Amino acid sequence: MSTSVPFDKLIYQRLDPPPQQQHLGSVGHLIRMLRFCGIFFGILLVLVVLSGIETRSQYRVDEEFDAFLPDGAGNEVTGNELTESSPPPYTEYAKMARYLVHKAEWVSMGSLSTVEAIKGYPMVNIIAAADSARDAPSTGTLYFYLTMLDYTAQDLKKDNRLTVLLSMDQDLECSKKGIDPMEPTCARIMISGRAVRLEEGTDEFTFGKNAMFSRHPAAKHWLDEHNFFLCKLDIVQIAVLDYYGGPHYVTVEEYMNANPDTRSAKSQLAQRDAFDAPQVISNSDSDRTITIKIKKDSPVRHINLEV
Numbered sequence: 001m002s003t004s005v006p007f008d009k010l011i012y013q014r015l016d017p018p019p020q021q022q023h024l025g026s027v028g029h030l031i032r033m034l035r036f037c038g039i040f041f042g043i044l045l046v047l048v049v050l051s052g053i054e055t056r057s058q059y060r061v062d063e064e065f066d067a068f069l070p071d072g073a074g075n076e077v078t079g080n081e082l083t084e085s086s087p088p089p090y091t092e093y094a095k096m097a098r099y100l101v102h103k104a105e106w107v108s109m110g111s112l113s114t115v116e117a118i119k120g121y122p123m124v125n126i127i128a129a130a131d132s133a134r135d136a137p138s139t140g141t142l143y144f145y146l147t148m149l150d151y152t153a154q155d156l157k158k159d160n161r162l163t164v165l166l167s168m169d170q171d172l173e174c175s176k177k178g179i180d181p182m183e184p185t186c187a188r189i190m191i192s193g194r195a196v197r198l199e200e201g202t203d204e205f206t207f208g209k210n211a212m213f214s215r216h217p218a219a220k221h222w223l224d225e226h227n228f229f230l231c232k233l234d235i236v237q238i239a240v241l242d243y244y245g246g247p248h249y250v251t252v253e254e255y256m257n258a259n260p261d262t263r264s265a266k267s268q269l270a271q272r273d274a275f276d277a278p279q280v281i282s283n284s285d286s287d288r289t290i291t292i293k294i295k296k297d298s299p300v301r302h303i304n305l306e307v
Contacts, residue, residue, distance in 0.1 A: 087168065087187065088260070093240040093248045097189045098260030100166045101131050102138035105215055107164040109144075111155035125152040129164075133214035138260045143208035145219055145228040146195070156195045163192040164233065168242075187242035193235040205230060 088095040106128050113123040129144040142164065146153040156162060167181060167188045168174055174186035198205040208230050212219045222228040238250040 090185075090187065090242040092258075093242070094238075094250045094254040094258035095260055096187055096242050097191075097238050097240050097250055097255055098138055098140050098258045100168065100187060100189050101140060101142060101191075102260050104129055104131075104142075104166045104170060106170070107142065107144070107166055109152060110163045110165070111152055112159050112161065113151070114155050114158050115151065123151065123155060125150070127152065127164075128212070128216045128219065130208075130211040130215040133211045136211075136214075139207075140256050140258075140260075141208075142191070142233040143198075143211055144231055144233070145212060145222060146231055147222070147226045147228045149226055160195045161192070162195055162233070163190055165190055184241055184244050187240070189241070190239040190247075191233065191235055192237045192239075193233045195231045196234045198230045198232060200230075204232070208232060 087099050090096065106126055108124055109127040110122050110124045113119060113121045115123070127144050127146075129142045131139050131142055146156070148154060148157070165188060168186050169179075169181040174181055174183070179186050198208060212230070219228070235252050235255070238252070238255050239247040240250055241247040
């Protein structure tokens with residue numbers, strides 16, 4: 001016996017999905033939503049991490065760039081109001097040249113060789129130099145000893161033209177800061193001129209000799225043993241390279257008029273007061289007597305003695 005089903009009823013039954021299929025469809029939709037959210041938050045996390053890396057990298061680049069700047073770069077202090085050990089701002093070229101000359105204990109000196117095999121070729125040597133006694137004010141004039149036993153003096157006897165190179169890294173100041181000596185921010189100067197022998201007995205000879213003996217005590221033994229003679233550099237041109245962009249040329253007048261004394265006015269005043277302070281000119285242990293000399297215009301008003 002057959003059972004008949006109405007046609008419209010049959011169509012609806014075929015179109016309506018089974019309850020189990022409806023449940024599976026809802027689960028699949030939920031999974032797709034969760035997958036989309038996971039991808040979205042994953043991308044967001046990656047962007048945040050990349051942003052943090054970029055920020056840290058920028059800080060690191062800034063720190064590395066700052067390390068390449070001279071101590072004076074960006075310093076708000078102007079004029080001579082800098083610490084004694086600090087170089088002037090890199091834009092003050094004449095002052096930078098005077099600073100490096102005053103700081104120098106030796107120079108790389110280039111001459112035109114007279115050695116037959118390399119006659120006319122540039123030759124270089126390390127020469128001890130000084131522009132003043134240690135801790136004395138700068139003069140800007142380089143004094144140095146030469147001997148005819150050395151090839152530099154032999155070269156300069158024939159042609160007294162020379163060039164000296166002075167670098168901020170002479171005392172490893174650049175290297176200690178991680179700056180390569182060849183970087184322009186490791187300041188250097190090239191001074192060209194002529195070697196002039198000083199005549200004994202003159203005031204300048206005495207000054208230059210004392211300057212050399214102060215900075216190079218060993219020089220006292222050079223004179224008798226190796227016939228050294230005192231010279232100075234008569235400057236013709238000064239080139240300063242202390243930042244990117246190539247060298248700057250300083251005239252001799254600008255160079256000599258620059259004040260490289262970077263001590264503060266306060267320290268200079270203290271030095272002046274110390275100079276005017278009472279001076280002990282005799283001290284006799286036999287009679288236990290001390291004689292003190294005070295200048296008439298000295299600022300000293302009271303002296304306390306303890307016996």
